[in-house]
Amino acid sequence: MNAMIQPWATKALYPGAQKQPRPALFQGLTRREMNRIRHGFCEDQYTRGEPVLCDPIEMPFVGLVLCGALREDVRDAQGERRLFALTFAGELLSPLGPQRIGGQLSALEETVLLTCDRTGFDALVADIPHLRLNLLHLLQGQIAATHRWQTLLGRKSASERVASMLAWFHARHGGKDKLLLPVNRAELGQMSGLTLETVSRQIHALKKAGVIAVPQPTHIHVLDADALHALTGDAPARRAA
Amino acid sequence: MNAMIQPWATKALYPGAQKQPRPALFQGLTRREMNRIRHGFCEDQYTRGEPVLCDPIEMPFVGLVLCGALREDVRDAQGERRLFALTFAGELLSPLGPQRIGGQLSALEETVLLTCDRTGFDALVADIPHLRLNLLHLLQGQIAATHRWQTLLGRKSASERVASMLAWFHARHGGKDKLLLPVNRAELGQMSGLTLETVSRQIHALKKAGVIAVPQPTHIHVLDADALHALTGDAPARRAA
DNA sequence: CGAGTACTTGAGGCTGTTCAAGGACTGTGG
DNA sequence: CCACAGTCCTTGAACAGCCTCAAGTACTCG
Numbered sequence: 001m002n003a004m005i006q007p008w009a010t011k012a013l014y015p016g017a018q019k020q021p022r023p024a025l026f027q028g029l030t031r032r033e034m035n036r037i038r039h040g041f042c043e044d045q046y047t048r049g050e051p052v053l054c055d056p057i058e059m060p061f062v063g064l065v066l067c068g069a070l071r072e073d074v075r076d077a078q079g080e081r082r083l084f085a086l087t088f089a090g091e092l093l094s095p096l097g098p099q100r101i102g103g104q105l106s107a108l109e110e111t112v113l114l115t116c117d118r119t120g121f122d123a124l125v126a127d128i129p130h131l132r133l134n135l136l137h138l139l140q141g142q143i144a145a146t147h148r149w150q151t152l153l154g155r156k157s158a159s160e161r162v163a164s165m166l167a168w169f170h171a172r173h174g175g176k177d178k179l180l181l182p183v184n185r186a187e188l189g190q191m192s193g194l195t196l197e198t199v200s201r202q203i204h205a206l207k208k209a210g211v212i213a214v215p216q217p218t219h220i221h222v223l224d225a226d227a228l229h230a231l232t233g234d235a236p237a238r239r240a241a
Numbered sequence: 242m243n244a245m246i247q248p249w250a251t252k253a254l255y256p257g258a259q260k261q262p263r264p265a266l267f268q269g270l271t272r273r274e275m276n277r278i279r280h281g282f283c284e285d286q287y288t289r290g291e292p293v294l295c296d297p298i299e300m301p302f303v304g305l306v307l308c309g310a311l312r313e314d315v316r317d318a319q320g321e322r323r324l325f326a327l328t329f330a331g332e333l334l335s336p337l338g339p340q341r342i343g344g345q346l347s348a349l350e351e352t353v354l355l356t357c358d359r360t361g362f363d364a365l366v367a368d369i370p371h372l373r374l375n376l377l378h379l380l381q382g383q384i385a386a387t388h389r390w391q392t393l394l395g396r397k398s399a400s401e402r403v404a405s406m407l408a409w410f411h412a413r414h415g416g417k418d419k420l421l422l423p424v425n426r427a428e429l430g431q432m433s434g435l436t437l438e439t440v441s442r443q444i445h446a447l448k449k450a451g452v453i454a455v456p457q458p459t460h461i462h463v464l465d466a467d468a469l470h471a472l473t474g475d476a477p478a479r480r481a482a
Numbered sequence: 483c484g485a486g487t488a489c490t491t492g493a494g495g496c497t498g499t500t501c502a503a504g505g506a507c508t509g510t511g512g
Numbered sequence: 513c514c515a516c517a518g519t520c521c522t523t524g525a526a527c528a529g530c531c532t533c534a535a536g537t538a539c540t541c542g
Binding site for chain 4: 184185186196197200201204217218
Binding site for chain 3: 157158194195197198201216217
């Protein structure tokens with residue numbers, strides 16, 4: 001990994017990384033505060049497949065994927081490595097992270113990671129109280145995401161699982177119609193608790209239903225986002241009485 | 242809920258609550274520090290079935306079950322409430338908690354809950370640095386537990402799920418042979434993604450295998466903890482090469 | 483004793499897995 | 513350019529595991 005001190009200079013280095021909106025962690029901050037942050041965070045660049053080394057002792061307190069994507073593998077009871085989760089641009093690494101449970105982070109593509117240890121973050125928060133609020137909101141989102149996965153694994157059918165995964169990827173990529181799956185069928189199955197054959201069959205079913213188009217196995221076009229969401233098995237967020 | 246200022250006075254009030262070891266959150270603290278903590282935390286008592294009210298705005302930053310047990314229910318896509326998790330004595334409430342995702346905490350029995358908001362906890366940590374370390378360790382344990390549930394729901398068979406739940410309850414109760422299930426078969430099924438019939442059949446299978454005895458449906462005697470653990474499908478924690 | 487709740491047990495069917503074969507795409511070397 | 517190997521994906525058939533539905537049992541409470 002290449003530690004790069006020149007802050008945010010990477011934008012120029014990654015023509016593929018189109019202008020991203022400011023990460024949610026930094027929403028609502030003044031230009032002056034952003035400048036303060038540039039010096040408090042550490043920006044690292046990873047190439048495709050490169051592992052993200054995390055010192056388990058001084059794990060980054062907050063890690064933010066600026067662009068690219070990370071995969072998180074865990075080792076199961078048989079000692080096999082399997083895909084556990086994905087982290088896309090703009091998203092936070094799980095704080096206290098997966099490392100402790102035998103997890104392993106690696107880059108799926110050219111990826112820029114912004115990290116900050118706890119003491120550094122504490123110092124920043126002292127100057128920029130809003131930062132803590134942003135972090136709390138993101139942590140809530142992570143907990144909600146964990147809960148969604150738990151529901152998926154515990155109670156959803158195969159078709160709902162595959163529809164959910166695609167819908168989530170779709171939403172996390174800003175709702176763009178064209179979706180490039182960063183993992184193969186076997187890994188989709190590992191995340192969703194299905195076999196690769198079942199994943200394949202369910203994707204085929206979605207294609208036949210006209211909800212998606214699949215020009216190439218890893219290229220998904222979402223043709224009907226509403227229908228896709230309807231097939232996830234998640235009710236349209238109802239207000240409790 | 243009855244806010245009680247008199248610190249730790251509850252011990253006398255709950256003859257049933259046999260002398261608990263000091264909670265992990267307070268491990269290694271001096272008597273003086275414990276005294277400091279008594280004034281920083283708020284101790285509340287709940288009766289069986291009583292909901293734990295959490296102001297979503299100022300949610301307790303850390304909540305610790307001193308004695309008793311809590312259940313956490315969530316509302317699924319169909320709007321049905323179902324049991325999601327249990328919190329036993331000595332354990333932490335999930336920080337940032339379940340409230341945000343429509344969860345609802347309530348007491349399973351006579352329960353004493355120790356809470357502290359973020360600002361109060363920050364103040365305590367300033368005096369007692371060790372407290373933060375303890376909290377971090379507990380949070381790690383929570384993340385590990387989440388991962389175990391995810392593995393259970395995603396990849397385990399019915400028999401492994403039931404064995405795992407019993408083994409976890411057993412371990413969380415200090416390995417005592419006699420285990421009193423605080424929930425019925427249907428709720429065990431809700432947690433593990435099984436039907437109540439399947440839970441019943443698997444418990445029966447464990448009984449017939451001589452691993453447990455079931456004098457009453459909610460009374461489980463663990464006769465062979467090693468065999469029970471072997472049936473969870475979790476490998477005997479191997480050291481990675 | 484009757485009602486209610488929780489648990490058990492059985493039969494049958496559906497869903498997803500397993501196993502096996504074949505197809506599509508990519509890169510390599512002649 | 514083609515042949516070839518390798519990887520990933522698709523598709524089919526048979527099976528197994530868990531669910532659904534339906535009785536029937538055990539315990540508690542009035």
